[in-house]
């Protein structure tokens with residue numbers, strides 16, 4: 001059940017409207033990393049989630065994002081308002097002026113319509129939480145950039161509030177993932193192929209504009225080592241066939257019901 005309260009989560013004050021900035025703000029309204037995308041992603045993940053505590057987390061944050069959408073919308077409308085009467089302001093974005101009346105609609109900063117294709121919903125809570133951590137990082141960086149492009153104190157403060165909340169969400173999603181107590185790289189039910197999983201393939205070789213090969217913790221150490229291509233005199237990746245072992249991956253009691261893992265059992269029962 002949803003209930004709307006006639007009060008913004010954060011009171012917005014705009015000094016001098018800046019139409020072009022209002023248009024940039026639409027990126028956080030109807031854009032790929034914007035508030036509607038966050039609200040829909042977490043809410044629908046939450047509806048799918050079978051784990052009570054994590055479902056509650058997704059619903060809390062998903063609903064907060066809807067409140068953020070309302071704040072961004074208020075901020076954008078204040079900045080876009082001159083479009084309604086001023087020719088130069090109207091020309092900043094004719095689509096917003098002529099089609100949306102100088103108000104907000106579900107499009108991004110270049111007028112592309114919002115789409116559910118922005119959403120990452122897999123039905124696997126540990127995978128969804130990772131998507132959400134990344135989504136919060138993207139929302140944070142967009143707010144960070146927006147703040148740098150306005151000099152209006154009220155606008156900066158509202159964006160600072162919204163930006164901060166994304167880091168709080170990122171912390172909660174990270175804690176929710178860690179509290180599942182799964183090994184960091186255990187996803188799903190089938191363990192990856194031993195040996196092959198430790199091979200970092202040196203697939204880009206030679207000296208290009210941005211330099212040559214580098215050794216770092218991403219290719220040496222952390223259980224990883226470099227495998228050079230046969231083309232470069234190496235052994236290449238281990239391509240020896242390996243049969244997938246169902247149920248071999250480490251799982252958590254908080255995991256979502258595995259999809260496909262019980263298939264043969266159910267099929268034989270039905271037969």
Ligand code: MN
Nearest residue numbers: 035038065068
């Ligand atoms: Mn938000």
Ligand code: MN
Nearest residue numbers: 136165166169
């Ligand atoms: Mn957030």
